[in-house]
Amino acid sequence: MVTRYAVITDAAIALVAEQGMRGLTHRAVDARAGLPTGTTSAYYRTRKALIEALVQRLADLDAADLAAGSLPSDDVPAYPPKLTAADLDGIAAATGALLDRWLTDGRDRALARYACVLEATHHPELRDILGHGTASRVQARAMLAAAGAADPDRAGDHFVACVDGLLFDRLAGAGALTAPPPGTPECRADLTTAVRALLHALTTPPLRNQRPRERRAARG
Amino acid sequence: MVTRYAVITDAAIALVAEQGMRGLTHRAVDARAGLPTGTTSAYYRTRKALIEALVQRLADLDAADLAAGSLPSDDVPAYPPKLTAADLDGIAAATGALLDRWLTDGRDRALARYACVLEATHHPELRDILGHGTASRVQARAMLAAAGAADPDRAGDHFVACVDGLLFDRLAGAGALTAPPPGTPECRADLTTAVRALLHALTTPPLRNQRPRERRAARG
C-alpha cells in the first residue's frame, strides 16, 4: 500500500515539474492526485510544510534509487584504488546513460529538483533537507581521487556542477532544442562524450603550461 | 532619463531573484519600484505580458553588456585563426573572472535568468525571447573551432552547458557553501581552474584510447 503522504508528495512533484513552483497549491495537489479537496491542506497545513515534504520526498526517492541502484545520483560502483583511462571511459558511459534516464523517466523529478534548488536560495532550510547531491558529490570526489586528480575535492565539485549543467541544459535550456532528443542512443553518446572529456580533463592536468618540475610530478 | 519600462522590469528582475517567480505580482513590482499601486498593471495588463517584458529586459541588458564589453555572456575577443594553449588559459582566466562577476554584481540577473529558463519549460514563447545564450553559444563554437576541436558545435554546446552548471552550482547549489566565496581571488582562481580543464578537455581529445591513426591526426 502506498501511503497517502507519498501520493500527495508525488503529485506535488509532478505539478512543480509541469507548472513550476507557482502551480504548487494545496487544491491543485488534491486535484492532481485525485483526492478530495482539502486533503493536502489537512496533511500539510502550511504551504511551507508542503514544500518541505516535497523536497524530503525527492531526497527519499533518491536514497531509494541509490539503494536499488536504479536511478541514483551516481550509481558508479566502488572504485579500485587506481582507475585507468578505460575505467574512466566506462564511468563516462554509465554517467551518460544515467543522465539520459534523468531526461526521460526521471524528467519530472529532475525539473522539480532544479525548481527546489532555486527555491532554496531564499529558503535555506530546504537546503538542509535536499542535502543537495551530497551522495554524488562524495562519490565524485572518491572517483577523482582514485583516478589521481591533483585536487580531488575541488575537481569532484567541478565535476558534479558540470554534469548538473549538462542535465539542466538538456532539460530546460537551449540544449533541449539543439541536442539529440533524449532517450536515443545518440543522446547517450553525446552525453557520454561530454562526460568523458570532463573526466579526462579533471584527472589529467594540462601539461603544456606546466613548468618541468610540475610536469614530472604529474606524470609520476 | 530612465524609462518607466526599465524601472518596472528592473524591479521585476530583483523581485524574482529575491523571491522567485511566485513573488512576481503586479502589486509587488509597484511596491519594489516605489511606484503607485496599479502602475505595473497599467503597463503590462496581464501577468504573461509582465513576464515577457522581464525576459526581454534580461536579453536587452545582456545585449547592452555585450556591446559595452562589461558583463556579457562571454566577452572574449575575436579569435585568431589558431588558438594556442596559452590563449586557452587566457580565455579560461577571462571566463573565470566573468563568472565571478555574475556571482556578485550580476547575481540578481543570473538568478532571474535561471528562474526564467525554468519557466520557459512550460512557456515556450519565453524561449524565443531569451534566445537563450545564443551569443555565448555562437562564440563558444567559434572559439573551439579556432582551437581545433574535433566537433566544435557539439563541444561548444557542452562548454556553455558546463559553464552554466558551474555558475548555477555557486549561485544556488551546494557550491554556494563549499566553494570559496564569490568576489575573492580564490573564487576566480577556482573557477578559472575548472574552465581551463574544460577547455583543454574539449579541444584535446583523450589520446590514450584512440587508435594510432586518429592519434596521429589529432596531433597534426
Add this chain to the structure above:
DNA sequence: ACTCCTCTTCTACAGCTGTAGAACAGGCAT
C-alpha cells in the same frame, strides 16, 4: 452498546492576485 481516537472530508473566511475600467492630469494643436 458506548466511548474515544484517528483519519478523512467539508466548509468558512480573510487576504491576495489578475484584470478591467473609471477618473484625473498635463501638454499640444486648433
Add this chain to the structure above:
DNA sequence: ATGCCTGTTCTACAGCTGTAGAAGAGGAGT
C-alpha cells in the same frame, strides 16, 4: 479657451490561495 490625446493614478471585483476549524466515519478497546 476648448477639445483632445497620452500617460498616469485610483478603484472595483471576481476568483484563487492559505489556513483554520467543524463535521463525519470507521475501528479498537472497554
